[in-house]
Structures are given as structure tokens and as C-alpha cells.
Amino acid sequence: MDTPWIQTHDLCRYYRRGPQQVRAVDGVNLSIDRGEFLGIVGASGSGKSTILNLLAGLDSPTSGSIDFEGVPLGSLNRRQLAAYRAHRVGMIFQSFNLLGHHTALGNVELALYFNDTPHRERTRLAAETLKRLGLGDRLDHRPGDLSGGEQQRVAIARALVKRPEILFADEPTGNLDHENTRQIAELLTDLNRQGLTVVMVTHDLDLARQCTQRMIRMHYGRLAAPKDPAFGGGTAS
Ligand SMILES: Nc1ncnc2c1ncn2[C@@H]1O[C@H](COP(=O)(O)OP(=O)(O)OP(=O)(O)O)[C@@H](O)[C@H]1O
Ligand SMILES: [Mg+2]
Numbered sequence: 001m002d003t004p005w006i007q008t009h010d011l012c013r014y015y016r017r018g019p020q021q022v023r024a025v026d027g028v029n030l031s032i033d034r035g036e037f038l039g040i041v042g043a044s045g046s047g048k049s050t051i052l053n054l055l056a057g058l059d060s061p062t063s064g065s066i067d068f069e070g071v072p073l074g075s076l077n078r079r080q081l082a083a084y085r086a087h088r089v090g091m092i093f094q095s096f097n098l099l100g101h102h103t104a105l106g107n108v109e110l111a112l113y114f115n116d117t118p119h120r121e122r123t124r125l126a127a128e129t130l131k132r133l134g135l136g137d138r139l140d141h142r143p144g145d146l147s148g149g150e151q152q153r154v155a156i157a158r159a160l161v162k163r164p165e166i167l168f169a170d171e172p173t174g175n176l177d178h179e180n181t182r183q184i185a186e187l188l189t190d191l192n193r194q195g196l197t198v199v200m201v202t203h204d205l206d207l208a209r210q211c212t213q214r215m216i217r218m219h220y221g222r223l224a225a226p227k228d229p230a231f232g233g234g235t236a237s
Pocket of ligand 2: 048049050094170
């Protein structure tokens with residue numbers, strides 16, 4: 001059998017809170033194929049954001065490992081890990097994480113700064129991506145002067161502008177109305193058809209059914225057993 005593109009092995013991320021230990025991710029074995037559109041659903045606090053941060057190389061596991069193309073992320077040095085984040089991975093954060101003192105354009109350009117794109121090219125690509133997301137007339141606005149939905153779209157533009165191989169999207173439509181949700185769903189489906197691998201966390205089951213090829217459910221840090229035939233993948237435990 002071929003090695004999966006991404007494979008987690010007994011992945012755990014525990015947090016210590018005083019005397020208490022929170023098992024945010026607790027022994028997850030999950031594989032992700034190149035080109036797939038995977039949905040992650042589950043109750044609030046079930047570990048969805050935590051596992052996304054681990055997969056994106058933004059956080060380190062307490063134990064267990066993540067192999068990317070057969071190489072454990074834990075074996076990469078700082079420079080290699082930075083390159084993984086800057087070139088291969090796009091991340092849409094649940095809380096946007098936009099920089100308040102930068103404009104919409106500046107926020108999107110920054111993603112290319114860490115990715116060694118020349119300055120002029122950065123501005124062009126950032127403006128083009130924002131226009132694609134319907135923000136062509138908001139380039140000079142700062143996040144504080146944008147609506148929640150507009151900030152969300154800036155965060156999406158920032159993740160997409162560097163043309164990542166894999167997009168981790170944490171509630172990418174959480175702040176959007178029906179029409180904008182539909183547009184983002186179409187955009188992500190389109191990008192996936194063009195080869196982008198997408199891992200999307202969402203509370204919106206309709207959206208997940210519409211976009212994804214496979215859904216997994218997290219339950220107290222573990223992969224839950226499938227509840228209906230649309231769910232599958234990973235080890236239920
Ligand atoms: N830095 C932290 N310190 C301590 N506990 C944390 C920390 N980050 C997350 N947790 C805990 O880990 C668990 C999983 O959190 P996580 O953010 O992954 O949940 P989630 O599934 O994304 O929830 P939501 O749907 O509300 O976004 C929660 O119980 C949370 O309180
Ligand atoms: Mg979350």
C-alpha cells in the first residue's frame with residue numbers, strides 16, 4: 001500500500017491547567033490523502049482547532065507524531081518547519097488573527113513576505129486575491145474598519161495567496177451570511193478540484209456535506225465512531 005500523504009500516529013496534545021489535565025487531542029490516528037476535501041465536525045471543545053494547529057505545524061504534540069510525505073514533522077529543524085508553514089500550508093484561523101495596524105492588503109501581503117515573494121509581486125497577488133474574495137474596494141481598510149464577514153474573507157485571502165498545497169480552514173464561514181457562505185463553499189470546492197487539499201472544521205453540517213468527500217467527527221479529543229454512512233476514516237476509539 002502507498003504511504004498516506006499525511007498520517008498521524010497516536011497523536012496527543014494535553015494541556016495542564018492547574019492540577020487538571022485537558023486531553024484536547026487524545027490518540028488520533030488519521031490519514032489524509034493528497035487532493036481530498038476532509039471535513040472535521042464535533043462539539044465545541046472536542047479538539048478540532050487543536051488538531052488543525054498540530055497538522056499545520058503551529059503546535060507540537062505531547063506525544064505521538066505526524067508524518068508528512070513519510071517524514072515526521074517532529075524531525076524537522078526550525079528552518080524546515082518554517083518552510084513547511086510558509087510554502088506548503090495555508091491556515092484560516094477561527095479567530096482570524098489579522099494584524100490590527102495593517103490594512104487588508106498589508107495583512108495578505110505579509111503571508112508572502114515569509115514566503116520570499118518579491119515585493120511588487122506580493123502587492124499584485126494580494127490585491128488579486130482580495131478582489132477574488134469581493135474585497136477589491138476594501139484594500140486600504142484596517143481590520144477594525146471591516147465587518148466580521150469581511151475580516152473572515154481577508155483571513156481566507158491571506159491563507160490562499162501563497163497557493164498552498166494544503167489548506168487548513170477553521171470555521172471559514174463562521175461569521176458569514178448565507179450568500180457569502182455559498183460563495184466561499186464554491187471557491188473552496190473549485191480550488192479543491194484544481195488540486196488543493198482542504199481540511200475544514202465546521203459546525204455547519206450542510207456545508208460539510210456539500211463540500212467534503214469525507215467527514216470525521218471529534219469527540220473529547222478522539223475520533224468518534226461514524227454515526228452515519230457519510231462519516232468515515234481514521235480509527236474510531
Ligand atoms: N492553551 C490551552 N490551555 C488549556 N486548555 C486548552 C488550551 N487550548 C485549548 N484548550 C482546551 O482543549 C480543548 C479543545 O480545544 P479546541 O480549541 O481544540 O476545541 P474546538 O473543538 O476547536 O472547539 P470550538 O468548536 O469551540 O472551537 C478544550 O477543552 C479547551 O478548553
Ligand atoms: Mg475551535
